[in-house]
Amino acid sequence: MRLATLTEPVNPSPDRIVWTQSLFREINDRVKPQDLALLREDPDALLGFVCECGSRRCTELMLMTLDEYERLRTEPTRFAVLPNHHFDQVERILERNERFFLIEKIGHTAEIASERNPR
Ligand SMILES: [Zn+2]
Numbered sequence: 514m515r516l517a518t519l520t521e522p523v524n525p526s527p528d529r530i531v532w533t534q535s536l537f538r539e540i541n542d543r544v545k546p547q548d549l550a551l552l553r554e555d556p557d558a559l560l561g562f563v564c565e566c567g568s569r570r571c572t573e574l575m576l577m578t579l580d581e582y583e584r585l586r587t588e589p590t591r592f593a594v595l596p597n598h599h600f601d602q603v604e605r606i607l608e609r610n611e612r613f614f615l616i617e618k619i620g621h622t623a624e625i626a627s628e629r630n631p632r
Pocket residue numbers: 564565566567568571572573594595598
């Protein structure tokens with residue numbers, strides 16, 4: 514669990530968490546032209562994506578290959594967050610590595626995540 518800040522509730526509601534995550538997902542889903550140029554040279558290049566955790570104060574970047582990112586986006590209930598940026602009560606960890614945790618929404622917020630899927 515990450516540290517709360519003064520402008521954010523200590524325990525944001527499950528709905529608030531998933532709305533925040535959906536917003537960051539929309540931002541990440543716009544792959545930039547300069548990224549595509551980089552990928553033509555090196556398909557395994559690490560790109561910077563915004564952490565998709567439920568904290569509105571978090572705008573930290575995590576590194577993923579485009580392949581990792583595309584696999585993530587095949588499931589609308591899944592998000593990628595920086596290590597330990599998950600909220601135990603509303604999501605579970607499917608995979609973890611030193612760069613990011615792959616998480617899946619549980620409970621009714623999984624439905625919200627699916628409804629707000631930009632793809
Ligand atoms: Zn985060």
